[in-house]
Amino acid sequence: MKRALFMAVAMLISGAALAATDHYVLRDGNHVRHLKVTKVANDITVSADVDFEPTADDKGKHACSADVSGEAKAVSENELVVKKQIPGEARYCSLKVQLTPEGAKIEQSEECNYFAAGACHFNSDGKVLTKIK
Numbered sequence: 001m002k003r004a005l006f007m008a009v010a011m012l013i014s015g016a017a018l019a020a021t022d023h024y025v026l027r028d029g030n031h032v033r034h035l036k037v038t039k040v041a042n043d044i045t046v047s048a049d050v051d052f053e054p055t056a057d058d059k060g061k062h063a064c065s066a067d068v069s070g071e072a073k074a075v076s077e078n079e080l081v082v083k084k085q086i087p088g089e090a091r092y093c094s095l096k097v098q099l100t101p102e103g104a105k106i107e108q109s110e111e112c113n114y115f116a117a118g119a120c121h122f123n124s125d126g127k128v129l130t131k132i133k
Contacts (some may be wrong), residue, residue: 004130014107015045018039019035019038019040019066020028020039021036021037021038021039022036022131022132023035023036023038023131023132024036024037024130024131024132025129025130025132026057026124026127026128026129026130027128028124028125030052030053030054030055030058030119031051031052031119031120032051032052033048033049033050033106033122033124033129034046034047034048034049034050034051035047035097035104035106036058037072037097037099037104038078043071043076043110044071044072044073044080045069045070045071045072046069046070046072046080046082046097047067047069048067048068048069048082048095048097048119048122049065049066049067049068050064050065050067050116050121051064051065051120052064052065052068052118052119052120057096058064058119060063061119062111062118064116064117064118064119064120065088065120066080066115066116066117066120066122067115068084068093068095068112068115068116068122069077069082069084070082070083070084070098075096078098078099078100078110079097079098079099080092080096080097080099081095081096082094082095082097082131083095083096084115085103085130086111086114086115091109091111091114092109093108093109093112093113093114093115094108094109094110094111094112095107095108095109095122096108099127101131102124102128102130102131103121103128103129103130103131104124104128104129104131105124105126105127106122106129107124107126108121108122108123
């Protein structure tokens with residue numbers, strides 16, 4: 001019984017040692033972007049979300065919030081690509097994530113407008129999302 005308990009605790013600890021999660025945030029005007037990259041062994045999961053809250057100066061724009069998540073593929077050591085299929089269609093929203101030690105940049109495909117419409121967009125427009133330490 002003690003041996004089984006010890007093995008269960010050892011497996012739990014070893015699994016936690018192989019997992020890492022990094023968070024990145026960018027506040028750009030009324031847009032707030034959040035990126036979460038989770039690595040468990042060889043599996044990488046990316047979650048990106050954006051929120052937009054208009055001010056009185058933003059005439060005709062509406063508040064919005066969007067998110068995309070899924071398994072990512074490492075294209076290179078510092079570049080990840082996550083694809084999310086648009087429900088009922090053969091098209092995919094594709095997010096390309098460039099990672100650096102200090103932050104990340106996000107580029108989105110045109111198909112991502114299905115998930116983030118209006119003023120919302122995942123694209124960081126060349127700006128760096130700061131890594132939270």
